Amino acid sequence: MSRSIRNVLSGLLASAFVAGALPAFAQGSLLNVSYDVARDFYKDYNPLFQKYWKDKSGESIELKQSHAGSSKQVRAVADGLEADVVTMNQASDVDFLVEKGLVVKDYAKKFPTNASPYTSTMVFIVRKGNPKGLQDWSDLVKPGVQVILPHPKNTGNGRYSYLAAWGYALKQPGGSDKTAQEFVGKLLKNAPLFASGGRDATTTFMQRRIGDVLVSFESEAELIAKEFGKGEFDVVYPSLSILTEFPVAIVEKVVDKKGTRKQAQAYLEYLWSKEGQENAAQNYLRPRDAELLKKYATQFPAIKTFTVDDVFGGWARAFPVHFKDGGTFDQIYQSK
Amino acid sequence: MSATIVRKAAAEPRWLRLTLTAVGLGFLFFFLALPLVAVFSEAFAGGWGAYREALSHPEALSAIGLTVFIAVVVLPFNVAFGVAAAWAIAKFDFRGKSLLITLIDLPFAVSPVVVGLVFLLIFGAQGVFGPWLSDHDIKIVFALPGMIIVTLFITFPFVARELIPLMQAQGKDEEEAAVSLGASGWQMFFRVTLPNIKWGLLYGVILANARAMGEFGAVSVVSGHIRGETNTLPLHVEIVYNEYNAIGAFAAASVLALLALVTLVAKTVVEWKMRQETEMLDTAMPPEKTE
Numbered sequence: 105m106s107r108s109i110r111n112v113l114s115g116l117l118a119s120a121f122v123a124g125a126l127p128a129f130a131q132g133s134l135l136n137v138s139y140d141v142a143r144d145f146y147k148d149y150n151p152l153f154q155k156y157w158k159d160k161s162g163e164s165i166e167l168k169q170s171h172a173g174s175s176k177q178v179r180a181v182a183d184g185l186e187a188d189v190v191t192m193n194q195a196s197d198v199d200f201l202v203e204k205g206l207v208v209k210d211y212a213k214k215f216p217t218n219a220s221p222y223t224s225t226m227v228f229i230v231r232k233g234n235p236k237g238l239q240d241w242s243d244l245v246k247p248g249v250q251v252i253l254p255h256p257k258n259t260g261n262g263r264y265s266y267l268a269a270w271g272y273a274l275k276q277p278g279g280s281d282k283t284a285q286e287f288v289g290k291l292l293k294n295a296p297l298f299a300s301g302g303r304d305a306t307t308t309f310m311q312r313r314i315g316d317v318l319v320s321f322e323s324e325a326e327l328i329a330k331e332f333g334k335g336e337f338d339v340v341y342p343s344l345s346i347l348t349e350f351p352v353a354i355v356e357k358v359v360d361k362k363g364t365r366k367q368a369q370a371y372l373e374y375l376w377s378k379e380g381q382e383n384a385a386q387n388y389l390r391p392r393d394a395e396l397l398k399k400y401a402t403q404f405p406a407i408k409t410f411t412v413d414d415v416f417g418g419w420a421r422a423f424p425v426h427f428k429d430g431g432t433f434d435q436i437y438q439s440k
Numbered sequence: 441m442s443a444t445i446v447r448k449a450a451a452e453p454r455w456l457r458l459t460l461t462a463v464g465l466g467f468l469f470f471f472l473a474l475p476l477v478a479v480f481s482e483a484f485a486g487g488w489g490a491y492r493e494a495l496s497h498p499e500a501l502s503a504i505g506l507t508v509f510i511a512v513v514v515l516p517f518n519v520a521f522g523v524a525a526a527w528a529i530a531k532f533d534f535r536g537k538s539l540l541i542t543l544i545d546l547p548f549a550v551s552p553v554v555v556g557l558v559f560l561l562i563f564g565a566q567g568v569f570g571p572w573l574s575d576h577d578i579k580i581v582f583a584l585p586g587m588i589i590v591t592l593f594i595t596f597p598f599v600a601r602e603l604i605p606l607m608q609a610q611g612k613d614e615e616e617a618a619v620s621l622g623a624s625g626w627q628m629f630f631r632v633t634l635p636n637i638k639w640g641l642l643y644g645v646i647l648a649n650a651r652a653m654g655e656f657g658a659v660s661v662v663s664g665h666i667r668g669e670t671n672t673l674p675l676h677v678e679i680v681y682n683e684y685n686a687i688g689a690f691a692a693a694s695v696l697a698l699l700a701l702v703t704l705v706a707k708t709v710v711e712w713k714m715r716q717e718t719e720m721l722d723t724a725m726p727p728e729k730t731e
Contacts, residue, residue: 168666170666184566
């Protein structure tokens with residue numbers, strides 16, 4: 105008991121210190137601003153990097169984390185949250201910081217593999233035993249199938265789900281933007297509601313037992329298993345899905361001011377090291393390292409994917425076409 | 441005869457009385473008792489050990505510490521401001537008095553999220569003072585000062601709102617008597633005014649404290665969500681819940697619920713004390729005094 109009181113007190117002291125922004129701690133400390141569910145990954149990654157950095161430079165480094173919805177997070181960074189690095193789940197969020205002059209325009213080329221150290225993909229989570237026999241996107245548009253997904257216009261998962269279905273329809277024989285829009289229209293018609301975020305979609309599907317299929321990240325399926333139990337659902341891999349990238353970037357203005365460029369660079373680079381990649385695999389995110397992908401093959405079944413760059417010409421183009429006011433989503437939704 | 445008619449008209453039929461009572465109790469049960477039970481049963485879903493572990497996690501402890509710290513900083517300001525404002529409004533007449541009363545109520549009327557955004561617009565990097573603050577390396581938003589400022593704003597009205605009617609009812613006779621007997625300003629305040637308002641003041645402080653600790657919207661906007669640093673208990677609940685850690689979220693929520701219960705009990709005790717005191721005052725008062 106007395107120990108927990110002491111912990112509370114030290115927490116108080118620590119927060120008081122930071123509030124005073126004492127420059128003594130500014131050296132050797134990085135703030136990583138990240139999306140909602142990235143915590144598990146970075147909780148494991150940070151100690152790995154701290155050890156690596158200590159061995160390499162002899163410097164102990166403090167790593168601070170901030171997690172919330174990704175769009176809210178980049179807004180906060182633009183408004184002055186002093187992030188040394190941002191680790192996001194969608195390029196459009198980093199693009200926002202480019203617009204604000206906080207991140208360099210060609211950030212995707214500053215690190216290997218499109219500045220995305222790991223990937224995931226959109227999969228189907230169905231009720232135990234897959235009673236409706238849902239195998240592919242084409243099954244999701246059939247009448248009587250209820251599809252749960254987060255709101256495509258204002259959530260990351262929702263946008264990826266939307267683009268995945270669109271890309272699938274486009275790649276079918278005779279596929280065009282017109283057929284794709286029709287296909288996605290049918291899919292959205294099967295959605296009884298749009299959840300407000302990934303977590304909300306999961307609660308709707310698992311706890312409120314609404315819907316036949318939940319479209320979600322492959323990595324999310326593991327988190328769901330952790331809370332609701334593995335035997336509660338099945339995961340179905342469609343014939344084709346979207347490769348979701350998780351871009352990372354250095355916030356130029358902040359590292360220059362704090363003098364932490366060297367550390368920030370190393371922190372992000374280390375994500376591509378063997379240790380960093382293995383950590384991704386252990387957190388159910390697909391590593392870029394081909395050997396590791398093979399090693400964890402049972403966990404990551406082979407699946408044909410396309411990227412936003414391949415099919416949509418990048419987020420900078422996909423976003424206005426599909427999700428801005430008057431974009432394809434609005435067109436579909438208003439005619440619904 | 442007329443008396444029986446009156447009584448009959450006032451008495452509702454038995455079935456209606458029973459229905460209304462049942463509706464009232466049912467409402468209480470569904471909207472107060474059930475959620476409370478749900479919070480605690482979810483929090484203890486993994487047993488006592490998991491509950492303790494969730495609350496003794498460093499991030500949870502720092503969230504508790506930060507929440508308490510903000511309340512401790514904010515409350516003295518609330519007391520000082522509330523007493524001063526209530527004093528000015530209840531004991532004096534001046535131009536702009538009704539404007540001042542409206543201003544005091546402003547935080548009740550404005551949505552907390554808007555409050556947070558307003559301070560972001562003032563102190564944020566793209567805000568009015570942003571560049572200057574950044575040049576001088578002063579952090580307001582996404583750090584403790586910003587969180588204290590918004591909490592202060594949100595909780596400002598409670599003490600004043602509680603004291604104004606009380607002080608108005610008490611009038612200024614006793615203070616005038618004290619001054620005419622040679623008391624200095626502070627003597628009058630500490631010997632006459634403060635003893636008269638102490639329960640009302642405490643009541644206001646309890647309400648302000650509950651609000652300060654439970655505030656989510658405004659604090660969420662200016663917090664930056666840095667774990668172990670700018671995460672308060674309500675923010676901690678949300679983030680942990682979003683990470684599929686139901687036990688952690690509800691354990692933290694149970695601390696907030698406990699706080700609410702303690703607040704309720706303290707509030708009831710203070711209310712009871714207040715009533716006792718006014719009753720004593722009434723009986724002690726000679727009848728001629730009621731002009």
